[in-house]
Amino acid sequence: MTKKTLSDVNLNDAFGLATIMGAQDGIQDALNERFLKTDWELAWFLAYFFVFRVKMYLDDAGHTFEASKPGDVRLALLSWFAFMVSAAASGKSVELAVEWFIAGLLVSIGWVLYSILRYRRAGVRYWCFLLFNFLHVGVLFLYGSVPAWLLFGVLIVFVLLDRRIIDTFDRGPDETGGVTLDR
Numbered sequence: 001m002t003k004k005t006l007s008d009v010n011l012n013d014a015f016g017l018a019t020i021m022g023a024q025d026g027i028q029d030a031l032n033e034r035f036l037k038t039d040w041e042l043a044w045f046l047a048y049f050f051v052f053r054v055k056m057y058l059d060d061a062g063h064t065f066e067a068s069k070p071g072d073v074r075l076a077l078l079s080w081f082a083f084m085v086s087a088a089a090s091g092k093s094v095e096l097a098v099e100w101f102i103a104g105l106l107v108s109i110g111w112v113l114y115s116i117l118r119y120r121r122a123g124v125r126y127w128c129f130l131l132f133n134f135l136h137v138g139v140l141f142l143y144g145s146v147p148a149w150l151l152f153g154v155l156i157v158f159v160l161l162d163r164r165i166i167d168t169f170d171r172g173p174d175e176t177g178g179v180t181l182d183r
Helices: 011-033 041-059 068-090 094-118 124-140 148-170
Strands: none
Touching: 041 068, 041 094, 041 148, 068 094, 094 124, 124 148
16 A cells, blocks of 8 residues: 555545534534524524635635645644534534634634745735635624624625635636745
């Protein structure tokens, strides 16, 4: 059997699947403990969670991990772990799920900043990731003080705008949607 290297493993697919399993666990808890049909706060959170994670999966789909870049891998794993916990916690407590989601976003912000500073990437795509992730965190901090439908509805619109803008830059001259500073 050939030993697999980090570049042979699609971490985005693996952790995308793990997050789906976490969400399935959260939904099952919600169905067992309370009715998902009557808990609109949970339904709105899960809709937002799903749309955001699909967007994140598409954003990361072309990203390859290299063993020579362990910081990149560690931050990715930490971010994905927080999103998995958020998904699994959703059936018990939307508040707890939101807290873990914010943690995942904050690590993702760190991951983008790390990529900009460590690998000298400064494309518009990276700055868009930062802008929208900060917007998500800022709006999520309003959780509990505004109606869930409004909060998560605004966040879903942010996700759709983010994806539309990122798609524009993905059609650019290179796959990063930007420039490498050390060329």
